[in-house]
Amino acid sequence: MSQEPSDADFNAMLKRSLRAEGIAVIERMEQDTTQALCSDPAFLNSPAGKQKAEHIQQSNWMAIKAPSDGRYIGDWKRGEAIAQSGRGGTWADSGKEPSGGGCYNCHQIDRKEIAYGTLGPSLWNYGKQRGYSKEVITYTWNKIYNAKAYQACSSMPRFGHLHLLNQQQMQDLMGLLLDPRSPVNE
Amino acid sequence: MTAHTLRLRLGLGLRLGLGLGLRLGLGLRLGLGLRLGLGLCLGLWLCASAGWVFAQSSTEDITQYRDMLSDSNPAELYIAAGEDKWNTPAGPKKTNLKYCDLGLGAGKLEGAAAQLPRYFKDTDRVQDLESRLMTCLSQLQGISEQSIIDAPFGEGPKKDLNEIVAYVVSRSKGAIIKVSTQHPKEQAIYALGKKAFYTQAGPYDFSCASCHSQDAKRIRLQELPNLTSPAGAAQAWGSWPAYRVSNGEFWTMQHRLNDCLRQQHWPYPVYGSDLTIALSMFMAVNANEGLYQAPGLKR
Numbered sequence: 001m002s003q004e005p006s007d008a009d010f011n012a013m014l015k016r017s018l019r020a021e022g023i024a025v026i027e028r029m030e031q032d033t034t035q036a037l038c039s040d041p042a043f044l045n046s047p048a049g050k051q052k053a054e055h056i057q058q059s060n061w062m063a064i065k066a067p068s069d070g071r072y073i074g075d076w077k078r079g080e081a082i083a084q085s086g087r088g089g090t091w092a093d094s095g096k097e098p099s100g101g102g103c104y105n106c107h108q109i110d111r112k113e114i115a116y117g118t119l120g121p122s123l124w125n126y127g128k129q130r131g132y133s134k135e136v137i138t139y140t141w142n143k144i145y146n147a148k149a150y151q152a153c154s155s156m157p158r159f160g161h162l163h164l165l166n167q168q169q170m171q172d173l174m175g176l177l178l179d180p181r182s183p184v185n186e
Numbered sequence: 187m188t189a190h191t192l193r194l195r196l197g198l199g200l201r202l203g204l205g206l207g208l209r210l211g212l213g214l215r216l217g218l219g220l221r222l223g224l225g226l227c228l229g230l231w232l233c234a235s236a237g238w239v240f241a242q243s244s245t246e247d248i249t250q251y252r253d254m255l256s257d258s259n260p261a262e263l264y265i266a267a268g269e270d271k272w273n274t275p276a277g278p279k280k281t282n283l284k285y286c287d288l289g290l291g292a293g294k295l296e297g298a299a300a301q302l303p304r305y306f307k308d309t310d311r312v313q314d315l316e317s318r319l320m321t322c323l324s325q326l327q328g329i330s331e332q333s334i335i336d337a338p339f340g341e342g343p344k345k346d347l348n349e350i351v352a353y354v355v356s357r358s359k360g361a362i363i364k365v366s367t368q369h370p371k372e373q374a375i376y377a378l379g380k381k382a383f384y385t386q387a388g389p390y391d392f393s394c395a396s397c398h399s400q401d402a403k404r405i406r407l408q409e410l411p412n413l414t415s416p417a418g419a420a421q422a423w424g425s426w427p428a429y430r431v432s433n434g435e436f437w438t439m440q441h442r443l444n445d446c447l448r449q450q451h452w453p454y455p456v457y458g459s460d461l462t463i464a465l466s467m468f469m470a471v472n473a474n475e476g477l478y479q480a481p482g483l484k485r
Contacts, residue, residue, distance in 0.1 A: 017461030021454035
């Protein structure tokens, strides 16, 4: 029924419809190559789109940074609080306090928390099931840092890549998932 | 009815409504084991202000709540106030809204909301209910559209508009959703809305599709309609505007979209802007042939 609108028409509509409010500045609408690809499901499903997706995954992969102090596993208690908090980053937030991870918005983690979302898989018994090997640890760090390194259009935010969480926060979340003493691995 | 008795009736009505809500809220907390979501709310993008978090499945609880209320949705109060506003002369021009054309002819309300958004010749654009009513308020009553756009949600001229919206949609309850895509501008804005729905941007890479393109998913306990499917779109589009139990407020679709764009971590959408109308057009057309059940009752 409908023809693809031109980029010019589309951008003009966004321009007259959106305004900056607090920390939610208008520059947020400038897409990077990952966002541009993932906004176009029809192209994404074409052979050319699939090739592009591999390319995008690669560039996300290249940008992952290991923890600067070599420490992967932080404090699971703090990790739980970060996983619970979905605060931060919206026009209603000041931007002065560190953001939460909002992990429970999309994942089951500690099964004592029953208000969990289902956009992502359950992470209950995460380490207990996968083990605590070096491979599991680096995979999990990378995933939290930049899920688009494994799946170009994963709906999980790129917490390290886009500076949504700092290194300490990601280490603490790693503790929640991969410390054998964490309640997640009971 | 004079403005004085109107105010009186409205004030009484709202107080009654508050009492009802409170009573039911307490009953529910005891009866269904809800917990006050102060702690939990910190974890929700949605919970700007602390509210209730349902301890079981939200659908289950809201169904029980609906049963308890049976036919009396607190939105009734808004409908009654809106009916008065429709018929009572107001604004600098001291006229009522009986000549407002919502697409089916001046003053024709039956089923009109179930066919919006649509193209209007006089404004030469596609309009949703809220933006069309702003046109009527400005043209007929002389109330400035900007004053409505600038008002905080639920206050001043936006509160007045909410009530009129409630009244107008109540005259479409039970109608079949029938949104036209005949006019080239209707086709164009549908296509823009579809593109907007899938557009990812901002620090969380979110689009509407990130949360609303799969069946049976949730954020925390809030169920996410799949707005790309006819059934999901009809269920969602056909039940807005709605009275929200969690905060005791009446929200139109403009307010719903505003709050979703907030948690999408995007910049702020201008009230009644083309982006919001385009997104509504996308949802409404996907919902075509579904049942229009607004005003709804929500979490």
